[in-house]
Amino acid sequence: MINFKKVRWKNFLSTGNFYNEIDLHKNRNTLIIGNNGSGKSTMLDALSFGLFGKPYRNINKPQLINTVNSKDCVVEVEFSIGPNTFKIVRGIKPNIFEIWKNDELFNESSHSKEFQKMLEQNILKLNHKSFHQIVVLGSSSFVPFMQLAAHQRREVIEDLLDINVFSKMNVLVKEEIANIKNKISDKSHELDLVRTKIDVQRKYISDIKTLNDEKIYEKQLEITSQENTIEQIDLENEEIQETLKTTYDQTEESLRRATDSLNDARGQAPGLKKQLSTLVKESKFFDENDVCPTCTQQITENIKHEKKQEIAEKAKEVQTSYQEVTKQIETSQELVNELTEKFKKQTELNNKISENNLKISWARKAISKLEKEITSMSGTKTNLKEANNDLEELIDQKDSLLTEKIELDSEHSYSQAMMEMLKDTGIKTKIIKQYIPVMNKYVNNYLQTLDFFVHFELTDSFQEVIRSRHRDNFSYDSFSEGEKQRIDLALLFTWRKIARMKNSVATNLLILDETFDSSLDNDGIENLFKIIYSLGEDSNVFIISHKGEILDNRFNHKIEFYKDKNFSKMK
DSSP states (O other): OEEEEEEEEESBTTOOSSOEEEESSSOSEEEEEEOTTSSTTHHHHHHHHHHHSSOSSSOOGGGGBOTTTOSOEEEEEEEEETTEEEEEEEEETTTEEEEEETTEEOOOOSOHHHHHHHIIIIIIOOOHHHHHHHTEEESSSOOOGGGSOHHHHHHHHHHHTTOHHHHHHHHHHHHHHHHHHHHHHHHHHHHHHHHHHHHHHHHHHHHHHHHHHHHHHHHHHHHHHHHHHHHHHHHHHHHHHHHHHHHHHHHHHHHHHHHHHHHHHHHHHHHHHHHHHHHHHHHHHHHHOSBOTTTOOBOOHHHHHHHHHHHHHHHHHHHHHHHHHHHHHHHHHHHHHHHHHHHHHHHHHHHHHHHHHHHHHHHHHHHHHHHHHHHHHHTHHHHHHHHHHHHHHHHHHHHHHHHHHHHHHHHHHHHHHHHHHHSTTTHHHHHHHHHHHHHHHHHHHHHHHTTOOOEEEEOTTSOEEEEOTTOOEEOGGGSOHHHHHHHHHHHHHHHHHHHHHHTSSOBSEEEEESSTTTTOOHHHHHHHHHHHHHSOTTOEEEEEOSOHHHHGGGOSOEEEEEEETTEEEEO
């Protein structure tokens, strides 16, 4: 229960640079009087501004500052809730918003809107709309419960029954559901990725096994092929070497000798040929000359004959030698040619051996490389083990993610069920349905006290059903202003009764602003006093009225407001 103790203000509306202060819990009933414009209702605006940052009446915030001083506008509200005492200090020029609990200042670490939200939700458990329905009944800016929209009526009743916490919980649950959905989506995505990785890893392992076996087999076949090649080349080299072993040296020596013989014969032939030429010239000399050109002696026929005979014999010898040499050249040339060709072929065979040996070297290098590759591939067994270990880790990861997703799905289902319960159609409606008959009972009791004999019923959808004794159906708008006010009063006292029952937004304070000055007749006024006097000892009722002369003797305490030099004061 909120026990309001004090409200004080200065430089607020028509109040000057001094504090007007009202004790809110000292007297059970207090009459507040004064002329129009004297500041009677300023108490309402100050109380509302102090608690909620906005006045009771429809006044802009800049207009709340006293126009003469134009600064240092301050409102203070003191109250207690259980063992704790609170003071709210709110000001304009400079802006002030302080919450004190047990004489210790709250740390305003958040934005003022969040600070105000904390005040309403965690301390007062009362908002501006509910304040109007439970604490104040006024004639100016007051909007009666029956003139509120259905959703606004619901908000008031939820505050009364202290079940708006379910709405807050519903918001949190919705946020949690959205968070869980995001987590489920993330887990599903992670699961898809892991499953894809598992498929890739399994294919990788299969490929390792298949490809390795195939490649090792292929390389082994290639090694066998290279070894066969080496074997064939070795056999070929052996045959060549066997052939060369017996003939190569002999051929080389024969070719040398034949070449020497050819060169020797070729060396003799020019000399023999020159000798023949010389002999022919000598024979021709003796045929043509009779005197020796050197000694000028006569050459006889006998000498000529002898000389020519001698030359002929010599020429015959030389000719024979020349023919023999020519024959030797031809024979030697043929032999040299033959042996050269033979030697060339033998050289080719030697070159073939060298070529084969190179091929053998290449083949052996290829075999060595292939053997290393096979050894490396054999080492992939370790890689295969690692790949299998990686696969097991991925499967474990998948199982873990699947477990987490199942848990999230379970949380989501639970939260969905919670949200259904926390909806307006859920647990709140169930609680409201339990209290609606109680509310209707109290409303009708108060209506009877106010001598208004109709049957009022508020439905689960917060619509009114009003019937007369003759069961004629009415609506709130079909009644006179005085009858409407009786319904408003009945609802006000019902809400306060329910609030006390629930100990939710119950409060000691009740303010009736010009209620007695409006549409109530004398019987209505008397009946209203009956209700006021029936309120508990912990109730403090303030009546703001113009009818001070009529109501003066009905109250044990009175406050009068007046104007002094355009400043509102109280006495």
